[in-house]
Amino acid sequence: MTSPLIKRCLAVSIISLMGLGPVVLFVGVAQASYKATPYQTSRKNAGTPNSTMVKKNSDGVIIAYGNSSITYRAPSAALVTLGDALFQQNCASCHGTQANGVPANGTAGAFPDLVGLGPATINFWVDSGRMPAANPRSIEAIRRVPRLTHHQALAVSAWVNSLSPSYPDIPYPHLKNANVADGAALFALNCASCHTIEGDGDALAMSTFSPSLRKIPSIEVAEAIRTGPANMPRFTGNLSDAQVNDIVKYVTTEIQHPNNPGGFGLGGLGPVAEGFVGLAFGVGILALAGFWVGERDD
Amino acid sequence: MSDVINTQRAKKQALGPYGRVGKSLDELDDRLGLARGGRTFMDKIFPDHWSFMLGEIALYSFVIIMVTGVFLTFYFIPSSALVTYHGSYLPLDGQKVTQAFSSTVNISFAVRGGLLMRQMHHWSCDIFVGAIVVHMARVFFTGAFRKPRELNWTIGLTLLILAIGNGFFGYSLPDDLVSGTGIRIAYSIMESIPFVGTYMAFFIFGGNFPGTSTIPRFFILHVLILPLVILGLLGAHLFLLVRQKHTQFPGRGRTEKNVVGSPMFPVFMAKTTGFLFIVSGITALLGAFAQVNPIWQFGPYDAARISYAVQPDWYMGFLDGALRIFPSWSFMAFGHTIPLEVTIPAVIFPGIIFNIAYLWPMLERKFTKDNEIHHLLDRPSDRPKRTAAGVTVLVMLSMLHIASSTDVIANFFHLSLNAVLWGMRILTVILPIVAYPLTYKLCKELQGVRGAGKRKTPNIVSRTAEGAYVATPTPAYGEDVGHELEATPVPAYIESEPEEPLESGVRTVDR
Numbered sequence: 162m163t164s165p166l167i168k169r170c171l172a173v174s175i176i177s178l179m180g181l182g183p184v185v186l187f188v189g190v191a192q193a194s195y196k197a198t199p200y201q202t203s204r205k206n207a208g209t210p211n212s213t214m215v216k217k218n219s220d221g222v223i224i225a226y227g228n229s230s231i232t233y234r235a236p237s238a239a240l241v242t243l244g245d246a247l248f249q250q251n252c253a254s255c256h257g258t259q260a261n262g263v264p265a266n267g268t269a270g271a272f273p274d275l276v277g278l279g280p281a282t283i284n285f286w287v288d289s290g291r292m293p294a295a296n297p298r299s300i301e302a303i304r305r306v307p308r309l310t311h312h313q314a315l316a317v318s319a320w321v322n323s324l325s326p327s328y329p330d331i332p333y334p335h336l337k338n339a340n341v342a343d344g345a346a347l348f349a350l351n352c353a354s355c356h357t358i359e360g361d362g363d364a365l366a367m368s369t370f371s372p373s374l375r376k377i378p379s380i381e382v383a384e385a386i387r388t389g390p391a392n393m394p395r396f397t398g399n400l401s402d403a404q405v406n407d408i409v410k411y412v413t414t415e416i417q418h419p420n421n422p423g424g425f426g427l428g429g430l431g432p433v434a435e436g437f438v439g440l441a442f443g444v445g446i447l448a449l450a451g452f453w454v455g456e457r458d459d
Numbered sequence: 460m461s462d463v464i465n466t467q468r469a470k471k472q473a474l475g476p477y478g479r480v481g482k483s484l485d486e487l488d489d490r491l492g493l494a495r496g497g498r499t500f501m502d503k504i505f506p507d508h509w510s511f512m513l514g515e516i517a518l519y520s521f522v523i524i525m526v527t528g529v530f531l532t533f534y535f536i537p538s539s540a541l542v543t544y545h546g547s548y549l550p551l552d553g554q555k556v557t558q559a560f561s562s563t564v565n566i567s568f569a570v571r572g573g574l575l576m577r578q579m580h581h582w583s584c585d586i587f588v589g590a591i592v593v594h595m596a597r598v599f600f601t602g603a604f605r606k607p608r609e610l611n612w613t614i615g616l617t618l619l620i621l622a623i624g625n626g627f628f629g630y631s632l633p634d635d636l637v638s639g640t641g642i643r644i645a646y647s648i649m650e651s652i653p654f655v656g657t658y659m660a661f662f663i664f665g666g667n668f669p670g671t672s673t674i675p676r677f678f679i680l681h682v683l684i685l686p687l688v689i690l691g692l693l694g695a696h697l698f699l700l701v702r703q704k705h706t707q708f709p710g711r712g713r714t715e716k717n718v719v720g721s722p723m724f725p726v727f728m729a730k731t732t733g734f735l736f737i738v739s740g741i742t743a744l745l746g747a748f749a750q751v752n753p754i755w756q757f758g759p760y761d762a763a764r765i766s767y768a769v770q771p772d773w774y775m776g777f778l779d780g781a782l783r784i785f786p787s788w789s790f791m792a793f794g795h796t797i798p799l800e801v802t803i804p805a806v807i808f809p810g811i812i813f814n815i816a817y818l819w820p821m822l823e824r825k826f827t828k829d830n831e832i833h834h835l836l837d838r839p840s841d842r843p844k845r846t847a848a849g850v851t852v853l854v855m856l857s858m859l860h861i862a863s864s865t866d867v868i869a870n871f872f873h874l875s876l877n878a879v880l881w882g883m884r885i886l887t888v889i890l891p892i893v894a895y896p897l898t899y900k901l902c903k904e905l906q907g908v909r910g911a912g913k914r915k916t917p918n919i920v921s922r923t924a925e926g927a928y929v930a931t932p933t934p935a936y937g938e939d940v941g942h943e944l945e946a947t948p949v950p951a952y953i954e955s956e957p958e959e960p961l962e963s964g965v966r967t968v969d970r
Contacts, residue, residue, distance in 0.1 A: 172904055179893050345550040349636060349764040358636055358757050358766035364869030364876045371767070415550045422567070423574055423750035431637070433864040435751050436773025439585030443745060444593060447516045447586065450737045454730055455509025 222326065229338050230406035231383060233330035236280050236319035240312075244320025247313050251293050260321050272297070275321050278388075281329045283318035285384040289377075300368040301391060332383040334409045344411030347404055351396065359431075360416035365392065374412050382409045505727040506707040506720035510597045515731060516590035519738040520583045521693065527580040528682065534570050536562040537632065537678030539671040548755050556634075556759040559674045563633035564755050579746030584626050586742065588774040591619045599819075599849050601836040603706045605829075609820040611699045614692050616816055621689050623774050628681040630752075630772055634674055637752075637769050639760025642673060644782070651801035669762055709835045718834070768870075770863050778805055780862030784884045812852065843902035847895045854894040858887040 216225040218238075225234045236244075249258060255272040256262055262274035275283060286292040290307035309317065318331070349358060357363050360374035369392050374382070386405050389395025396405070427434035474482050488494040505511065538558040544551045546561070547568045556564075566573035595615060598604055604612035627645070631638045646668045649660040665672030704718050713719045721727045745751075757766065771779050781804035788799040815822075823845065824830060839846040861868070862883040869876040918930040 169904065172900065175900075176897060179897060341550050342552045342554055345758060346554055349758045349761070349766070353636070353764065353766040355767055357768040361768070362870070363768040363866045364874075364879075366876055368875040370870060411550060419756065420548065421750070421753060421756065423578055423753060424748040426750050426753075431768060432752075432770040432772050432776075433867050435581075435749075436585065436770075436776060438745070438749055439582060439773060440589045442749075443582060443586040443741060444516065444589035446741055447590070447738055448513060448593065450741075451512030451516065451734065452509040454734055454737075455512050456507035457509055 223330075225330070227332075228402050230335060230402040232333045232335070233281075233328075234333060235322065235326075235330045236284070236315040238319065238323070240316035240319040241323045242320075243313070244316035244318070244323075247309065247317050248320055251308065252317065255294075255297055260324060277325045277327045278321070279327045279329050280318040280322045281331050281384045282388040282390070283321045284314050284331050285381055285388060285390055287314040287317055288384075289381055291390075301370060304372055329387050332380065332387055332405075334379050334383050334406045336379060336406065336410045336413065339403075339406040339410035341407070341410050341414060343404070344407035344409070345415065347400070347408050348411050348416075351400070352408065355393075360412065374416050376417065377412065379409050379413045382412050500701070501722065501724040503701055503723040503727075504705065504718045504720045505723065506705050506718065508708055510601075511705065512734060513590060513597055514594040515734055516738055517587055517594055518693070519735045520587035520590060520742070521689070522735070523583040523739055523742050524580060524587060525686070527576045527583065528686075530576045531566065531573075531580060532682055534562060534566045534573060535559070535632070535678075537675050539634070539674045551755065551758065554759065557674065559632060559634040560754070560759045563635070567755060575743075575746050578749070578751050579742050580629075581751045582745040582749070583742045584629065585751075585773060586738075588619070588622050588626060591615075591622055592774075595619060596849070596853070600839040600846055601706070601708075602833065602842060602845065603836055604820050605833040606820075606824070607703055607832055608699070608706070611696060611703070612820055613817060614696045614699070616813070618689060618692050618696065620813065621685055621692070625681055625685040625689065626772060626774055628677045628685065631677050632674065632681060633752075633754045634760050635754035636757040636760050636764055636766055637754075639669070639762075640765065640769050641771055641775075642760075643668060643762075644779075648778075648782075648801055648805040651798045652806055653802065669760070704834070706834055706836050708838075713835065715832075715834050768866055770867075773860070776863040777856045777859040778809060780859035780864075780883070780887075781805060781808055783865055784859075784862045784880060784887060812856070815852075840902040840905035843899045843906075846902050847898040850898040851891045851895045855887065855891040858883065858890055862887060 214225075214227060215223055218224050223235070225232060227233045248256075248260065252260070256275055257272075260275040262272045286302070287309055288307055288311060290305040291302035293308055294302045295305060307314065315331075348360075352360075355363070355365065355371040356374055357371075362371045362373040364370045371393075377385075383405055384390075385393060386396045386400065386408065400408070427438060471478070475485070477484070536558040540558050541555050542558055542561055544554050544556045544561050544564070546552075546565055548564055551564065563577075566577055568574070598612065598615070627641070631642050631645075642664075646660055646664055649663065650656045652659060661667070663676070664670055665676060705720065707713050707718060707720070710719075721730070758764070770776065782801065785800055785804040788803075789801075790797055790799075837845075865879045865883060866876060868874065869879045916933050918932050920928055920930050922928055
């Protein structure tokens with residue numbers, strides 16, 4: 162006679178094995194599909210967009226250009242020395258002492274060449290805390306608290322730009338002149354297909370993802386649109402400065418501080434969270450209420 | 460006359476034991492003869508088990524949907540005509556939107572109580588379909604659908620499909636970016652039906668996508684035609700329930716020949732009215748504190764715009780999940796695209812699932828050769844094959860439902876989307892296969908456990924004179940003994956004899 166306890170234990174272990182199996186399989190597949198191919202901004206020199214005002218210094222070098230929507234300003238040349246020092250401390254171990262990238266043990270294109278990318282690109286990556294990278298081999302650099310201050314980030318971009326001056330310069334949007342309704346329409350047309358219409362970001366193919374836009378400062382939003390970091394497309398010809406300004410205004414006002422009545426937003430997960438709450442809270446609590454009202458005899 | 464009635468007490472006595480109300484009801488009965496039917500209805504016995512309340516969640520959610528829905532129709536404009544929005548929501552100011560969208564935003568921002576009504580309407584719909592599914596699971600796993608209740612199973616299943624369909628129509632009405640994507644998918648699913656697909660899509664949507672007739676057509680389907688059908692079928696569902704009487708779990712005093720429980724009046728009436736208030740209270744809480752479908756954030760639908768991370772409401776999730784994880788099998792043949800990637804997961808698969816559900820009572824009769832009338836319910840573990848089959852289908856549908864949020868899972872757990880997709884493909888196939896034997900085995904094990912599902916009774920431990928301890932199980936709790944309500948016999952309505960006509964075409968019927 163086998164004891165029922167042993168039988169039950171056997172059943173439980175079989176259940177847990179059967180439950181665990183698919184999980185192990187799932188994790189295995191997830192691991193197998195994970196291939197480390199480093200991120201980079203491959204495009205060079207986005208060029209100068211249409212400008213109504215161009216400011217040059219005494220040597221005839223363009224230091225600022227733009228219009229009533231966005232002013233693009235090159236970082237001050239006085240910061241170059243500081244930038245050089247900071248670059249050698251924080252960036253050179255991967256990108257090389259001349260910012261031209263180094264081939265890292267056989268991985269083609271790893272640690273990209275930064276020369277000629279323009280100050281906006283360098284400033285975006287450093288200011289958003291993505292560089293220096295948390296894990297240089299991860300598929301996507303993760304936004305975190307920046308290691309360098311804004312001033313230091315400007316210095317680094319000033320030095321990299323001094324190696325081969327190029328564009329775009331760092332965009333400073335004038336949000337007072339922007340139209341938030343046009344921004345909403347442009348956002349739905351150009352940005353929502355990856356960042357989602359509520360700007361929460363989501364997973365894209367092969368471990369890449371579109372980040373949440375909930376806490377991005379306006380300069381970085383404009384920089385991202387104009388330079389196209391990592392997987393993001395670079396929007397130059399198809400969006401005018403006025404339109405970029407509209408989008409930046411929509412993102413920094415309505416996405417980040419939405420006029421959003423109706424109670425708790427449920428994490429912006431949309432119908433997934435709604436279904437969960439509707440079933441778990443709605444039907445669940447009501448079933449419990451029925452349990453309370455009804456009898457529970459055998 | 461000496462006995463003039465003028466005291467208060469005498470007046471009261473003259474009215475009879477039930478007072479003014481009783482007297483007016485009496486007068487009504489003299490003319491309409493309602494008392495007899497009313498008596499039967501008042502004496503209708505409801506079993507007290509809590510699982511019989513699940514269907515009532517659905518019933519009362521439907522009431523809330525009707526009430527809030529009528530409110531919404533006062534303000535909603537079912538038109539695809541373009542207007543320039545100039546309302547209180549600034550990011551839309553000056554945008555060209557349809558009247559349907561603009562009026563829904565106005566309901567949310569400008570109508571007093573409008574957003575609460577909208578959110579209650581949406582939440583109670585989510586609860587409605589959810590309660591139907593849970594109720595259906597209870598009916599399935601306890602075998603309540605067996606003879607003579609197959610017809611009510613069919614009606615209930617039809618109600619589920621109609622509820623899902625009407626939920627989809629309602630979700631589509633605001634014409635926002637997310638629901639417009641849903642209509643686009645529904646249009647494509649319809650087009651993928653072989654031979655008749657394109658014609659059907661044109662017939663139902665009134666032309667090519669997006670078109671201007673979708674919203675008005677969906678509106679009339681959503682507020683008139685489908686609610687009427689649902690209401691009629693709901694009436695039939697409840698009529699059959701009263702006519703055939705409730706099923707009940709086996710237990711003390713309960714047999715195939717009786718129903719044990721509380722009568723409609725006063726016990727069940729009080730219980731169920733209270734439950735109506737609980738259901739509407741929970742729905743109102745959700746409507747007030749949990750945001751649902753914030754269409755102003757989504758903006759108007761435009762075929763050129765698209766948002767990522769778009770899922771349908773939960774009851775359509777299994778279809779969306781099936782579409783997401785099915786391999787992209789599509790090819791050109793005979794000068795046409797053969798979109799198997801859409802036809803199989805979105806047309807053939809749900810067709811098979813729902814047809815099996817419709818045919819299940821018949822299939823079970825065929826396989827068990829059980830043609831008896833059943834009023835006593837099964838414990839799920841006593842019917843391991845049926846339970847295992849039900850769990851298998853539920854697991855498969857749940858996996859497909861989870862698969863409709865692959866992107867959310869990948870983002871939340873920082874996994875590769877492709878890995879999640881493949882994981883869901885594998886799990887959707889493997890877990891149902893695992894679920895059947897597992898449930899079957901578990902049921903068999905549960906059958907062997909003594910006293911499973913029964914209330915545990917205390918043991919009396921006593922010490923004998925020799926110092927040994929003896930545990931004697933008591934038969935039952937004191938309160939359980941004699942806890943029997945009066946049993947009502949099941950009427951023999953099935954063997955009613957036809958009356959003999961006197962002469963051709965003439966019949967005499969007693970008053």
